[in-house]
Amino acid sequence: MRKMPKARLSRPSLEAETANLIRSDILNGVWKQGDRLVEMDLANSFGVSQSTIRGALKYLQADALVVHRPRRGHFVIEISEQDVREISILRDTLESLGARLAAQTITEEGRNRLQRVFNDLCAAAHAGNRQKLIELDLLFHRTVVEVAGSERLNELYKRLVGPALLFLRMADHLYPEPQVIIDLHEPLLSAICSGDAEKAFALAHRHTEPDAQRIVQPKL
Template sequence: MASAPQVSGFASRLATSKDSVRPTLISDRVYELLRQAIVEGDLAPNDRVVESEIARRLGVSQAPVREAVKQLAREGLLVHVPRRGNFVVEISSEDAEHARQVREPLERLAASMAAARLTDEHLRELDELVARMREAVEVNDVGRFRDVDIAFHTLVVQIAGNPFLTRMWEVLEPNLRALRAIADPLFEGDWRAMADEHGRLVSLLRAGDPGPAADAFADHAAGRSPVPDRRAGKKPASR
């Protein structure tokens, strides 16, 4: 990991944002500032994010900076290294592709098995998770959306009822979170459409036909579902 970044663009961003931080909820403003710095490259992969330095430059206490850093870590944009600090995540396209290659057959199998085992209670739980995704979209909380998205796919794996599949998912899931292979926080497409896509997946499970459900979940895992990403005019690479 690199040492604390000496990026003039980021230092300049902090200096010019000092006054604008105070009138709003401070942790939210710091979060927006840091996220924008990561998205626009002022903070590069492997740069260290030093809470005390950011607080000093903005003229605020460390508490709101710490909350902002925690939120960014939840979204997969920062990673905490014990005894070293917080760093901007570096994700190679090769790593993300490897994760998708493993995820796709797992999701296909889970959906196929779950479609044959669904109960009314399972469906209520899945519908509730989709509703929570839509609530997260309404308040623009990407971190909450990611958490619910992961909970959705974890529940489908659990419904499948195969303990070996569950164990494999438990190994894969933290890596999917770290690699942003579920609900990429930098996705610039329609989050509401992404929530609706999960509603469509529930409808296919509710129909009870394992084939179409398995195909849809596999396409979803591989990024082939029709949810556009404005960054490249393409479908997003992850869900």
Template sequence: MAYQFTPIKFDNMGYIRDSVFSILRGAILDGKLEPGQRLVERNIAEQLRISRTPVREAIRKLELEKLVTHIPRKGVVVSGFTKEDVAEIQLMREALESLSCSIAASKIKSKDLEKLESVNNKMLEEYEKGNIEKSISGNKQFHEIIYKAAESPHLYYFVNTLRAYISKFTKLTYTKSGRMKEVYNEHKEIIEALRNHDSNTAYDIAKAHVQKTGRVFLEMSYSDNT
């Protein structure tokens, strides 16, 4: 059954435009709207109980972000990511994640290190209980703490944006047997580098961590096409 949007009460036109864009973008990045799936203005507007104009504007913005594509005689469809697309995004993520970790190493506070330890332990605990979504949420929280510790608003924005783009791909890697335990151990290495305020080591470990996640995803998703 096709994904259905939940009606939302909107207060003003500006809020409507921004909210519709966020709703559609989130559904695409979370994988609720699959690659190749059509986005029909009328249907979306009816489900959200709004006019078609803000839906049309949101779709245009999504097209600029290359999240949707207009195909002649078919309409607007959710864009897919090729192996090359994912590799390119992954390469950029490696650079930004490593930089965030390196900067954070020189600024991080004791309370942040304590949070990282707690969140990492909770992440593994939830995974071992079979609570995959909570474990994935814990992983996201772990990295958020590091981004914020870097105290670089622009870097925070770009690394978060990039992470959102590839979130549904990284989620897949956690279904691989033993991967979450590896992530837990990789996180412990990152914490140790941060605790030592060793920017170079933090950079290298963070880069290796992101590279491993990327390799696992590419192996799981595109092994038949290589």
């Protein structure tokens, strides 16, 4: 009986690869909020067919980074002050739910994963790398949600990550001080890893709120 490999070979489709490139361009500011993503221009630019671009845009819609307006085209999302508030409230809601569920079901593997991300987050904080910190903050919560083991929660949370990342990357000067981020995440990590679901829930609740108030207050 041959030993089967742990991981299956998997090559991303052309659609998925193209989506990754476009996503990167969006997050790196090559495209501005509200920009129209013209299918034929992208097709010519990436050297693929229009239909491959349509497939790629489908992935970006799933990430909530792009909206499709039938017969008019695809557009990079625009984030209003209202959107910021909504995203913050929804992050608060889903992150705290994720923290509770993760604490209820935590495993050794889950602890290790979270610890690793938290270590990376601390390193970025100490290096004063705000952009990296923003990414790792969101990755931390993504990991919490993944560790929670709810695929459906994961799917919903995924739709918040892209817009939050897009917004925070452009407003990183409003992001809290690095040490504040560590001080907010460390007790949350502890509560989750020790299985204290209600404490994790409360900490994740409180955790997001100062962010939202701080970021929303100044006029955009």
